Amino acid sequence: DQQVKQNSPSLSVQEGRISILNCDYTNSMFDYFLWYKKYPAEGPTFLISISSIKDKNEDGRFTVFLNKSAKHLSLHIVPSQPGDSAVYFCAASGWGSGTYKYIFGTGTRLKVLA
């Protein structure tokens, strides 16, 4: 039962264009959402987050949008740069049934073409 889904395993985008990475979740207990970036042979690093009380959070070239009714979030990267080529994981966290959950999606490999 995959509670956090990233349905696109890979994405290719031209340098300078917008990259849009999508993530869907199934459990309403999640109230905080994060995006991480991972380069080969390194651990994931935090990119941007959003609380369930917001629908948008922006940090430089990165913007995360949250649609709670659709249980969907997306990460926009504008403009995309070759250095953005990496695997991106979305994560969802929250308390439910007395336990704390921090669930990652399966990742989307982004390739930005120069």
Added chain:
Amino acid sequence: EAQVTQNPRYLITVTGKKLTVTCSQNMNHEYMSWYRQDPGLGLRQIYYSMNVEVTDKGDVPEGYKVSRKEKRNFPLILESPSPNQTSLYFCASSFRGQDNEQFFGPGTRLTVL
């Protein structure tokens, strides 16, 4: 430098031989966790710890043990490793569990023959 360290980085072992992967953080974080990364499955949480002496199971705890005797350390123990535990393992920490970004270690690639 603020960091999460893991040792060893690479390990090849045989079925049934007990092993420990160490994890240490120098940021005085309360929350620590272990994940495994497998192709097509993303990062799956094995165990987490909200604070010293407080641990709980994640989504895939079978075959693993953890302990949290000190705030900075959170070792992962495989009492009797099996080939299906061949994976890339990450330790992570955060100031608190919820609503916080996690800082990840560099990973430990484990192969169980």
